[in-house]
Amino acid sequence: MNIAYGIVAGLLALFCFYAGTLKVTRTRDRLRPMMAWVDHMPLPAVRALGTVEILGATGLILPPLTGIAPSLAPAAAIGFVLLQTGAITVHLIGEDRRIALNAGLTVTAAVTIWLATGM
Template sequence: MNIAYWTVAGPLALFSFYAGAVKVIRSRDQLRPMMAWVDRIPLPAVRALGTVEALGATGLILPPLTGIAPSLAPAAAIGFLLLQLGAVAVHLTGEDRRITLNVGLIATAAVTIWLATGL
């Protein structure tokens, strides 16, 4: 089960850390080509979402790796699932209807939750 967790949670954490860092570092103009919704959300909220994503990625990796507070891993995965459900809602209420990536991330987070409960 440990190998399965790292196989699923590792890429989810890498993707989420990258996506979070991009939201924190880049300007609205730099984000716009890849995130059509960025104009509808205040920039501080975008930065906060990025911070939450980066911290959540850390929560997927560090607790199982160190053995300290391993219950944070499923909590982080639940957070990602909720975050992606919110992302789907934002996409569907705007002009951008591309939710395929979000649905894939929801599935990955759900599998990560299941695998993290067995750590």
Template sequence: MNIAYWLVAGPLALFYVYAGTLKVIRSRDELRPMMAWVDRVPLPALRALGTVEVLGAAGLVLPPLTGIALPLAPAAAGGFVLLQAGAIAVHLTGDDRRIALNVGLTTTAAATVWLASGL
């Protein structure tokens, strides 16, 4: 079960570290080609979202690595499920209807919740 967790949670954490870091350090103009919705949210909210993504990724990786606060891993994965539910809503209420990535991330995060429960 531990190997399965890392096979699922590792790439998920890498994705969120990358996406979150972009939201924190890049300007709206630099993000717009990748994220059509950036003009619909205030810049501080965008930066906060990026910070939450990076911290959530740390929550997926650090507790199982250190053996400290293990319940944080499924909580972080559950937070990503909720985050992606909100992302799907944002995409569907705007002009951008591409949600395949969001559905995949939701499914992966849900599997991570299940796998993290067995740590």
């Protein structure tokens, strides 16, 4: 795993693992101050998104680190681009214009794809 990929993917994975863990473990009331959109989605969908984030974070780190199925790393990064594109859409439909974090995560995931395919 090259150093640039390790840093970028590691930071993206860390953030997504943390956010996914919150979505899986916290109640809707405890998520609401950070994620206003949770009121517009069923709780099982929020939990599923959290699970996808945790699995994606694992997919960014473990395959390149272990050398087992390294093609899963760019697939996980592509999944994060799609996830964040959907998140931006949900924010804009809900008339929430705070999408800077999601845009930044989209760019970070796109850079991760580029770095993963260059390994």
